[in-house]
Amino acid sequence: MPDRPVLWLPRRVSDATVARARQDYDVVLNEADDVSPPERIIEMSAKVDAMMPCHSEIFSADVVAKLDPRLKILANHSVGTDHCDLEALRAKGIAVTNTPDVLSDATAEIAMLLMLGAARRAVEGDRCVRTGAWDFWSPSFMVGKQVSGAKIGIVGMGRVGQAFARKARGFDMEIHYFNRSRLSEADEHGAVYHDTLESLLPEADFLSLHCPATPETRDLLNAETLAKLPAGSIVVNTARGALVDEDALIAALKSGHVSAAGIDCFKVEPGGNPAFADLDNVFMLPHIGSATVRTRDAMGFRALDNLDAFFRGKTPKDLL
Structure with a gap:
């Protein structure tokens, strides 16, 4: 120079x-x-x-x-x-x-961590052991949702979405995705393409967000779209907080329609949404997807x- x-x-x-x-x-x-x-x-x-x-x-x-x-x-x-x-x-x-x-792989790793942590009740389990409250066991104790072999819906199949899909294949997950355009057959690796979000949602035992925040995607997950997920589904967001209507997600978590959520980004940052902290079925991180x-x-x-x-x-x- x-x-x-x-x-x-x-x-x-x-x-x-x-x-x-x-x-x-x-x-x-x-x-x-x-x-x-x-x-x-x-x-x-x-x-x-x-x-x-x-x-x-x-x-x-x-x-x-x-x-x-x-x-x-x-x-x-x-x-x-x-x-x-x-x-x-x-x-x-x-x-x-x-x-x-x-940063695709690092962010995809966090999405996988959040998905597993939400599915296997990591917040409750950690607190139980850490506080000395673990004094009981039975076959019905801390039963969670199995990831292996489940259907994963990916919203946004760009670099991070594809990196997450590669990792999900390691868990034998059936991959479905919604994207603005369909990937080539070589890049799909057998994933099922949906040309609308409404088509994808009913298939998603797990739903992971990997799309950018734009005026069109603001509150992409809201009361109406969350209702289209299967009962007991799990939501993961490592993209942007603007994608989720947080009040609607909290309501779905309280009702049990969404059984758990893994969240790395929030509408208000830093700080997040304190209402999530009252829910044991929410596994949260402070927007550290690329922090390696x-x-x-x-x-x-x-x-x-x-x-x-x-x-x-x-x-x-x-x-x-």
Whole structure:
């Protein structure tokens, strides 16, 4: 690169990412590692050439309108871009990239953990042993729902959905999926395609969400769609909290129509929905789907690859 662009890292990314970034950029770190309000984002845009935001930094149309012309690119440290008004950013002439591919397996692992934990009553079991309340056993004690051989419905068969399907095959699950378009026969690996969500839902002993959050998918799971699931089904969400009407899911969990849920993302983050905490049949994690050392390094390096290409006058691989 002919010059050293100034790069702002608004969150604490991996040490390996910071070290590599400092080789070619003048790096500005947010040492507090807190969420930057709009005022800080706008202020920093006059001081840097590039930013590497996470989903916690919100680039709404109002924020984008106030960004300084110095800012040239947002190299997102995420796959999802629902925190960015892409149309407004394009109109402003700011390039936007993301980090696909590299976090698919880590996120699929969390989906598998949540599915198994919800199915086998991990929250109740852990509490029982941890509190010293385990003083009884019988054949009817802590009976859960078996994953092996069950039907899994996958909503969104992109990179993460396909990675999850590969892992589900290891449990001999019968895979059904709904996607905007059908995969090739080679990529389906025998999975059953549904061209509507309504067709998929009645088949899903387990339902796992892997689609992006868009205006069209907001509250995709609601009272009406949840009612189409088989009684006793289990819901897993490692995609985005906006996909689920949380009040409707809570009602379905309380009624037993949905027997359990595994949740890694919520409408309000951080914090989640405290109403879920009252339910023993909910296994929750704090949005850590991609939180492995290998994946965090890979995400940071993918974002830097995009920045390097941009500042060398090339088209970034993941330009949106």
